[in-house]
Amino acid sequence: MDRPSILNDHAALITRLFRAARAERWSLDPAEFADALARSATTRFRDERATARDVASYIESLHVEDLALACACARGREPAWEHFVSEYRAKLRAAGRAIAGEQEGAELADSLYADLYGVTSGDQSRSLFDYFHGRSTLATWLRAVMAQRHVDAKRASRRLEPLPEHLPESAPSAAADPPDPDRERYVRLLETALSAAVAALEPRERLRLSCYYAQELTLAAVGRLMGEHEATVSRRLDRTRRALRAAVERRLRDEARLTDPQIRLCYEYALEEWPFDLTAKLSKSEP
Amino acid sequence: MTRHHDRDQVIGQALGVALKQGTGAPAGDCPDPEVLAAYCDRSLDARERRRWDAHFASCARCQHQLALIVTSGPAGPPEPAAPRWSAWKWLVPAAAAGTAFAAWLTVGPVERPAGVTTPPPAESVATKTAAPDLGADRSSEAARPAPAPAVPPVAAARPAPGTRADAAMRGQVVAVEPAPAPAPEADRKVADAAAPLLADEKRAQLAAAEQAEPPAPAQGATPPPATASGLGGSAPGRQPAKAAAPVALLEATQPAAAEREARGRLAAVRLEVRSPDPTIVWRVTTRGEIERSRDGGQTWERQAGPVGVELTAGAAPSPTACWLVGARGVVWRTADGERWERLASPADAPLVRVEARDALQATIVTRDGRRFSTTDGGRTWK
Numbered sequence: 001m002d003r004p005s006i007l008n009d010h011a012a013l014i015t016r017l018f019r020a021a022r023a024e025r026w027s028l029d030p031a032e033f034a035d036a037l038a039r040s041a042t043t044r045f046r047d048e049r050a051t052a053r054d055v056a057s058y059i060e061s062l063h064v065e066d067l068a069l070a071c072a073c074a075r076g077r078e079p080a081w082e083h084f085v086s087e088y089r090a091k092l093r094a095a096g097r098a099i100a101g102e103q104e105g106a107e108l109a110d111s112l113y114a115d116l117y118g119v120t121s122g123d124q125s126r127s128l129f130d131y132f133h134g135r136s137t138l139a140t141w142l143r144a145v146m147a148q149r150h151v152d153a154k155r156a157s158r159r160l161e162p163l164p165e166h167l168p169e170s171a172p173s174a175a176a177d178p179p180d181p182d183r184e185r186y187v188r189l190l191e192t193a194l195s196a197a198v199a200a201l202e203p204r205e206r207l208r209l210s211c212y213y214a215q216e217l218t219l220a221a222v223g224r225l226m227g228e229h230e231a232t233v234s235r236r237l238d239r240t241r242r243a244l245r246a247a248v249e250r251r252l253r254d255e256a257r258l259t260d261p262q263i264r265l266c267y268e269y270a271l272e273e274w275p276f277d278l279t280a281k282l283s284k285s286e287p
Numbered sequence: 288m289t290r291h292h293d294r295d296q297v298i299g300q301a302l303g304v305a306l307k308q309g310t311g312a313p314a315g316d317c318p319d320p321e322v323l324a325a326y327c328d329r330s331l332d333a334r335e336r337r338r339w340d341a342h343f344a345s346c347a348r349c350q351h352q353l354a355l356i357v358t359s360g361p362a363g364p365p366e367p368a369a370p371r372w373s374a375w376k377w378l379v380p381a382a383a384a385g386t387a388f389a390a391w392l393t394v395g396p397v398e399r400p401a402g403v404t405t406p407p408p409a410e411s412v413a414t415k416t417a418a419p420d421l422g423a424d425r426s427s428e429a430a431r432p433a434p435a436p437a438v439p440p441v442a443a444a445r446p447a448p449g450t451r452a453d454a455a456m457r458g459q460v461v462a463v464e465p466a467p468a469p470a471p472e473a474d475r476k477v478a479d480a481a482a483p484l485l486a487d488e489k490r491a492q493l494a495a496a497e498q499a500e501p502p503a504p505a506q507g508a509t510p511p512p513a514t515a516s517g518l519g520g521s522a523p524g525r526q527p528a529k530a531a532a533p534v535a536l537l538e539a540t541q542p543a544a545a546e547r548e549a550r551g552r553l554a555a556v557r558l559e560v561r562s563p564d565p566t567i568v569w570r571v572t573t574r575g576e577i578e579r580s581r582d583g584g585q586t587w588e589r590q591a592g593p594v595g596v597e598l599t600a601g602a603a604p605s606p607t608a609c610w611l612v613g614a615r616g617v618v619w620r621t622a623d624g625e626r627w628e629r630l631a632s633p634a635d636a637p638l639v640r641v642e643a644r645d646a647l648q649a650t651i652v653t654r655d656g657r658r659f660s661t662t663d664g665g666r667t668w669k
Contacts, residue, residue, distance in 0.1 A: 136324035144320035147355035231623035
């Protein structure tokens with residue numbers, strides 16, 4: 001699939017979408033808009049074969065108003081830039097602060113804004129706006145770009161952090177009884193069983209769990225991401241947790257050949273091994 | 288020796304540890320921001336979505352990006368509606384409401400007691416305030432409604448981490464100070480005890496209403512016997528020494544429009560609990576009824592009760608989750624904003640405070656200072 005064939009096969013649709021996008025507001029001409037649509041489609045279907053119907057359906061699903069704005073900004077059209085600055089500059093900064101905090105967030109937003117404007121880019125032939133293909137709203141795409149930059153910066157800085165000079169001393173054991181020689185083995189068995197049970201989950205179930213437990217999103221935020229109602233998220237998390245517990249105990253019983261008392265010990269040692277106090281966490285949240 | 292209810296706790300805690308240590312897929316497999324954004328806006332087709340679900344489920348880097356995208360701006364496409372079963376069950380009461388309204392039109396307005404006038408909204412700010420944008424826009428404490436945005440919604444400045452406002456924004460801690468424990472005498476003293484929650488004019492209307500109308504008899508049957516029911520009920524035969532399953536489930540009702548308005552004017556309120564959405568408010572009347580307003584306090588609908596026990600504190604970390612606690616260790620919760628269930632409590636002592644992060648995680652505090660926490664919606668406590 002190439003751009004000329006897309007432009008040729010879908011000319012009427014592209015003309016209709018040009019009108020729907022009100023692209024003339026931004027001094028964008030139909031050929032430029034058509035080229036943006038064609039580029040979006042070739043990017044989407046570069047790794048697969050697509051029929052004309054697939055392409056038409058895809059093009060119709062795009063956020064064409066935002067695409068027209070981005071396309072016009074990429075070409076330096078003044079009306080488009082005026083609109084972008086008035087509508088998006090503040091949102092960019094607010095999103096940056098939400099992503100990276102007050103100071104870092106402002107820098108993150110300003111840096112992206114500069115890249116969009118083309119100030120820092122030495123290569124003026126391709127604007128950062130050209131990477132927006134209309135598959136989402138422009139606002140979401142801008143947040144995604146900032147999120148990626150922030151996450152990658154954090155991951156890079158973690159790799160560069162020096163190792164501690166000395167390891168913290170482990171807390172003295174509070175147990176009066178002699179330690180169980182199987183303690184470590186029981187904890188590892190439980191860990192292994194849980195990891196295997198989690199790996200066997202459907203991807204969406206794993207993603208829901210990760211968003212809630214690893215990313216610590218609220219139920220509402222998980223719901224927005226997964227396209228589910230908050231109550232549905234809550235119910236499914238509960239169901240997944242019960243299923244995991246059943247799977248863990250099945251593995252401990254059938255594969256590790258543990259008896260019920262031994263399984264109870266697994267939980268007991270794990271509870272001591274992984275201390276977690278919600279009350280302490282809540283207390284830290286109060287001023 | 289572990290108790291059975293500790294096992295779910297261990298699983299929940301272990302998930303937090305295990306999933307945070309999840310391996311990231313090689314960078315070459317990760318999608319560009321275009322796909323991440325389209326995923327959040329739910330504009331990928333089904334096949335693409337399944338493909339990226341599989342990647343995101345294992346990639347900590349992408350999960351982190353998705354979390355930041357979702358929490359850094361207003362919601363994209365509208366949230367899906369509540370589960371369908373809760374929609375059609377309102378058909379019959381809605382039809383009844385329509386019939387009652389038609390009857391009201393035929394019969395004429397009901398004569399109201401002297402001195403009772405339509406009260407102002409419970410919180411004037413709440414009724415004038417637009418629902419805040421989700422995510423980073425919630426900058427105020429959840430106990431107060433968010434200020435109306437002066438411009439099209441933008442993500443407001445995020446409160447400093449560790450503050451109550453930040454925690455409230457994330458729905459972590461939303462607590463309402465409990466009303467003072469009322470004296471066990473006349474209704475007038477009960478009304479006085481609830482006075483801090485009422486505006487002066489509402490108190491006056493309440494006094495006039497109480498003089499004009501006799502107290503209503505207790506309504507509703509006592510809660511059904513303890514069974515494993517409702518959200519998260521445990522399987523029979525696995526009940527620990529302290530029952531972990533909810534012991535009662537009361538279905539919400541859909542009152543007629545006239546009754547809702549009257550209830551808004553005449554109810555004596557013991558406790559009011561506001562959610563982060565200023566239009567969603569719960570309250571507990573002195574008759575022990577749990578009511579909800581979806582318009583910032585102008586009208587109310589009874590959802591449950593009388594619960595038979597005094598409820599004294601509450602927390603609503605979201606518009607669909609609310610926890611209520613009270614005497615004799617009573618804990619009530621709704622996880623969908625509609626159905627209420629009474630949860631088994633770890634203590635028989637009076638409860639004076641509840642702090643909730645969401646429908647699953649909360650901490651309750653007894654009068655003598657003991658704290659109990661749950662991470663599974665109240666099935667188990669630690």
